[in-house]
Amino acid sequence: MNALLILIPITLVLAIVAVGVFFWAVNHAQFEDLDTPKILPLLDAENRVQRGLSDTDSEGGRVVPEKAHHDP
């Protein structure tokens, strides 16, 4: 059972690291806005299949309104 002497400290250190990362995330505004980030996967919306096959639109054709503002 001496293994616990190594496993428990390791787990505690990791828990402290995890809490540290959590506070880093809070302080770096990762959780200020819990709605908008969900569209990040859709932003890369240029359809590579269509583009790759037709190879005409190398711009990516993504439209984001220029003046749109998000209020935190």
Next chain:
Amino acid sequence: MAVTAQDLSRTGSGPVRSERDDHELASIFTAYTVSATFWLLFATAIGLLLAFKFGAPDFWAAKYLTFGRLRPIHTNDTFYGFASLALVGAAYYVAARSCGTRLYSTKLAWIGLWLFNLAAIAGTIALDLGYNWGDLEYREWPWPIRVVFLAALLVTAWNLIATVARRSSEDIYLSNWYIVAGVLWTIVIATVGVLPWYQYGLGQVAISGYYMHNAVGMWFTPLALGLFYYAIPKVLNRPIYSYALGVLAFWTNLLFYPLLGGHHFLFSPLPWWLQTTAIVFSVAMLVPVWAGSANFLLTMRGRYHGRIESYPLAFLFVAVICYLVGSTQGTVEAFRSLQAIWHFTSFTVGHSHLTMYGFVAFAAWGAVYALLPLATGKNPGRLGMAVHFWLALVGVSIYVIALSIGGTVQGLDWVHKVPFIQSVVDMEPYYLWRGVGGILMFLSHIAFAWNVWRMTAGTPGDAASPIMDPSVGKEVIEREVVA
């Protein structure tokens, strides 16, 4: 800072990423997927042979083909050959894309690929020659080989973290939280698993419990969930139902998972309080599992007819259901009253296939079908995906149902202290069904290999773009950004 329109307009375009970067990212994704496909075919061919050895133990009984040598080859190569490579390849793609940037280093990704493959090849040879740490599940490879695997993890972590650091929006998308956490945790686990201290007696049991469950739950699970959070919204062209719920699931997963490994050793000489701790955390895992599953299913709401139209979505749907069912089953199995029946039986093997195959492998396949065509510009054939999907689904269903029933019968036989041979006789039909399910699963992997060929080097097939209803996405983005 939240995502602003300025961030958004930078994402995925401009100086942060060029056509050449796209091409290199596609090559990396392709190379990892092709390697993974090779290991899938090899490891499951071994698995199929093993399934039939239950019914015919004398079949191919030369020492290089004995059950004791082949079984760890099957498990290690599905874990560290197939699943790890398939998930890491897709994770590179997801990390770069969801951060709106290029991969930090293509070279590091290639080095990682070689190290992963080197470890798997050397490990396979060592195990077949009889060099192993036989009693340590999922770390049977001799320790120098596991150091190579650890090096591959370090290279991968470095590359992924540096990629996330290059992101073009302030927010780190959920997928990257899962992916980076998974890689970091696994480095810790692999280090603990390879350190020479306490590798004997009860200490070894405690470390083994810590290692073997976290190797599954802090490596494959977070990576697969990271892919879900990107691939499901991508395919449906609809954002995840609730980002906040995903954040909750992530942090509770991180908090609860690392302490439940001991539930593999209930009724063992490990201290009773340690076993109880593991059970408590097994129950706590219902929070992230149900939160995550609900989130994915609610994202798919109203689009269920789409599963039939879109095979990438069908794979992801099955993966989500198996994540929900398999993980909940895991919690239930951790109860002492049920563990008393199921411990050491084939039920556990059914559980591990429900989770590693139904959840992790289907998630990897779903991610490959959803994302690889976007990277390479080549779609597979619809028929090829259909054959893969249905053979794999029917195969794993037969396999899991047979072993769940058979394992319960086996356990009850032992509890009722009937002669041991009776439990062997009782298992015979279930072992046969296990082999039947295994054949279908293996055949499906040949279809997968064919589909990978068509998505990469071969002639593209007739399947539609994995992204369903492309027009919807643009409206969603406009609505969300303006709102």
